[in-house]
Amino acid sequence: MTVTSGSLRSRTDLCAAIENELSGLIGKRAASATAYGAHFTRLWELAGHNVLGGKFVRPLLLMETYDALRTRPQQKNPAATDQPRTSPPNTDNRETAISIAAAIELLHYSFLLHDDVIDGDLVRRGHPNLIGSLLAEAQSLPRTTNAEGAREGSDLHWAQTGGILMGDMLLAATHQAFARADLPHALRLRLLDLLEHTINETVAGEQLDVGLGDGIIDPHLETILMMCGYKTATYTFELPLRAAAALAGADFAVENALASAGRHLGLAFQLQDDLLSTFGDPRRHGKDPFSDLREGKETAIIAHARTTAAWPDIEPFFGRPELNGAECEYVRRHLADCGAEDFVNGLIEEQMQAFNDLLTSTIPDGVCSVLLDLAGQLEGRQS
Amino acid sequence: MTVTSGSLRSRTDLCAAIENELSGLIGKRAASATAYGAHFTRLWELAGHNVLGGKFVRPLLLMETYDALRTRPQQKNPAATDQPRTSPPNTDNRETAISIAAAIELLHYSFLLHDDVIDGDLVRRGHPNLIGSLLAEAQSLPRTTNAEGAREGSDLHWAQTGGILMGDMLLAATHQAFARADLPHALRLRLLDLLEHTINETVAGEQLDVGLGDGIIDPHLETILMMCGYKTATYTFELPLRAAAALAGADFAVENALASAGRHLGLAFQLQDDLLSTFGDPRRHGKDPFSDLREGKETAIIAHARTTAAWPDIEPFFGRPELNGAECEYVRRHLADCGAEDFVNGLIEEQMQAFNDLLTSTIPDGVCSVLLDLAGQLEGRQS
Structure with missing residues (x-):
């Protein structure tokens, strides 16, 4: 399977659009988080860093499939060249598709976080995950209230709590994006059904x-x-x-x-x-x-x-x-x-x-x- | 503050309506869960038992406030008796209010579950919580694969994982109810804003x-x-x-x-x-x-x-x-x-x-x- 320079270019454009959407979703939340103090804001900063450093496998699959379904069929099927193959010509949900694609990346990261809590993992792909980062930061804090012996356990507890809570907020953010999708209500309900089935x-x-x-x-x-x-x-x-x-x-x-x-x-x-x-x-x-x-x-x-x-x-x-x-x-x-x-x-x-x-x-x-x-x-x- | 027999009766009716809505939300999910086996179904059974055994403080507050806002003002303000005080006469969202009230009870239980995981609690109000029930059930299973020494830890791990996962599903169910609320889109968005603010x-x-x-x-x-x-x-x-x-x-x-x-x-x-x-x-x-x-x-x-x-x-x-x-x-x-x-x-x-x-x-x-x-x-x- 060779990838043409055309599809390479369009993948770069798609990645930029997905990244832009994710930056918006996360940036808005990181900004509101500042009202609740530095520790809460830090959760969103770390999550943003990790999400935006991903490969966007799932959003790219959604968008490339969407674009392919909306594009005129290729020459080997000449009888149908004048019409899009599968969708009515007057509905373009591409912007909404980008926001759903980005929401699926948030869902992925929510699952990863709770999986890391469940497995006790502090590292993913050779780098500290959100929990590992929170643990390292807690360990570097000067503290006088806890005995040194108990401190190791409470630092890990604090970090894993961060993993549970951030996973919850990303799960919520995923649902918010689906619930607010700018679509006819029936189609939005169809996507909500899909999300429910997927989570189950x-x-x-x-x-x-x-x-x-x-x-x-x-x-x-x-x-x-x-x-x-x-x-x-x-x-x-x-x-x-x-x-x-x-x-x-x-x-x-x-x-x-x-x-x-x-x-x-x-x-x-x-x-x-x-x-x-x-x-x-x-x-x-x-x-x-x-x-x-x-x-x-x-x-x-x-x-x-x-x-x-x-x-x-x-x-x-x-x-x-x-x-x-x-x-x-x-x-x-x-x-x-x-x-x-x-x-x-x-x-x-x-x-x-x-x-x-x-x-x-x-x-x-x-x-x-x-x-x-x-x-x-x-x-x-x-x- | 005395409670009249009228308000007692209406509270009993409200409790029945809330319980009915919650039974529907949970029962539907418990039924779909059977496709994924006994352990997954058990999560919904336990959650249903605990949620339906609650006092419905939050749903009752919502419904009693809703009903009070929709009722004609009392006699001590006679000038306005012909009009509902605060809402247009032609919108009745009472059925939707019941479903939002029930969803808030699911949110409450989702928070309780993740709080219990975070605190390592196995008991709530003198009874085993969902995690405590899963732990007791795991301990009673005949098993040959694990050494007895490791078993205690893995039983607790299994039970706490159930708490994390069920909390996730209840958080998802809460959002689904808000997202599907039968309301004008702008009002649904307003409720979604509220939900987002609350979770943050x-x-x-x-x-x-x-x-x-x-x-x-x-x-x-x-x-x-x-x-x-x-x-x-x-x-x-x-x-x-x-x-x-x-x-x-x-x-x-x-x-x-x-x-x-x-x-x-x-x-x-x-x-x-x-x-x-x-x-x-x-x-x-x-x-x-x-x-x-x-x-x-x-x-x-x-x-x-x-x-x-x-x-x-x-x-x-x-x-x-x-x-x-x-x-x-x-x-x-x-x-x-x-x-x-x-x-x-x-x-x-x-x-x-x-x-x-x-x-x-x-x-x-x-x-x-x-x-x-x-x-x-x-x-x-x-x-």
Whole structure:
């Protein structure tokens, strides 16, 4: 999949428009926050820094899909060149689409924050997350009221509270953007339905993930695949695609085909992530090497390994935070040898086959290009 | 303040209408939750049980204020008997008011849940809260995957995760109800503004409270009073009163007077709560005796005591979880003797004076009765 200079340019423009919208949403709130003092304002500053430093995967998917649905069909389907393919010509929701796209990025960051609180994480992609930043700042404050012994616990408590509260405010901000969307009421209600469905599914996925990690829910492969779809694929792929279709006035058949394609692609990405975390080269993908093994994360890789004769050799090392490099290498070799790596690669191929099958029929050509471009990023990560 | 049998009957009707609306909001979501399995459904069941067992203080305040604003003025102002006092005769938003009132109860419960996660609480008013119930249920599950030693920690982690996630879903449900309110768009936007302001202020108050407890923020009296107002008074009093005024079409002057009255009343209630926790009879008010002292809660009582010569005698016992009954009695006596009890009673009187001053002018008579009835509950708790 090659990206033309034209689409590169338009992606740069889109990124600028999304960034501008996010700056507005966050800047307005950071300004009101000053009335409540420095600590409250700091939450918005840190959140703004982290949100605006993102890659805008979800907003870009929404906007590129929206633009593709609103553009005249390409030459290979000449019979329809005079008409936009799927939407009535007199409704242009592009400005609103930008604000919904930005709101979805806020939702993403809200989920990340509460996930970080739940997982006790202080770092994301090698940098302190909001909680880590608040912790470092609390530790540098001069204080006389707390005994030094209790201070470490209260600094972390303060920082994690900041994560919960900022996640709440971003969830609220997401809903405010959807609720205020400048659209006919019925279409706004349709987007609110989508948001509600997405949050339910993401929360259900998060609960499954935590239940698997805490030993409350049994780690069957089927449960793990369901968790991957719910926790990430729904809000990362299905929500932007369905929102784009609704805003562009696409047929419901197109919207449903997009949602299915998005779910397959999302599951493939998640499985690929698990493979990279376990078998990938950390210098290339930037993830913490072996963190999944040390944390005892219940992935499809582990679910398959449990069904093989190699599991008794792996189990004693699984979920042990103190594993050294040699032990991790040992587990990794066993996971490859028992067929778990091949098995998950097979699952990814199945998902990509189902994804490709959907591109041949209902989905307009321009949107297929957007999706194939995204799928190309998956292939890039495999190499 | 006596309550007539008429207003008793109408309060029973109102409670039934609010309960019916809440049952609908929660029941719909509990039904969709079944698609995601038993653990996810359980969150909604527990939340429903707790929400529907509440006293509906906030929804009742909204509805009684709404009804009072929409009712013809009483006889003592005969010149205006032919016209509703503050709202145009052709807009009746009573059904929508019920749904906003119910949504505010969901917001209250969302705040309580995240507050319980932040404070590590498992009990509320003598019963297990949602987190305590999830913990007990996790502990009773037969499990083989986790070592017994790690199990205690993961059961609590699972339960607290449930608290975070259910708080998120209730915050989302609150916004959905506001966003879908069957109102002219401008009025819906006005309610969304109110909701946004309320959440900002409540979150700022929660952050102040935690910062005071964790020794990040200095415990000045002014900061503590600000925290009390933000954390509780805004969403408990100002939000229902302003929402009622907006829905009833009241003048902005009336809405502002109501909001001020609500803030004074809310602060008086909060200070009264602190007094009851420290000086009240636990058999009568039902609160844990001395929990504030043991937790080291920074209240106005403590802020005053810090400024007196008695503080060096109190400080060694303050914030010590292991305090025995005799030590607590000792601290309590010192707090009374140093004038902290009288000081806070004086603050409450100031707030009630400011509240009463507002009732004489802009606020219609019927609404004054609603507010005086509420204030009477405060006086009842003092005796």
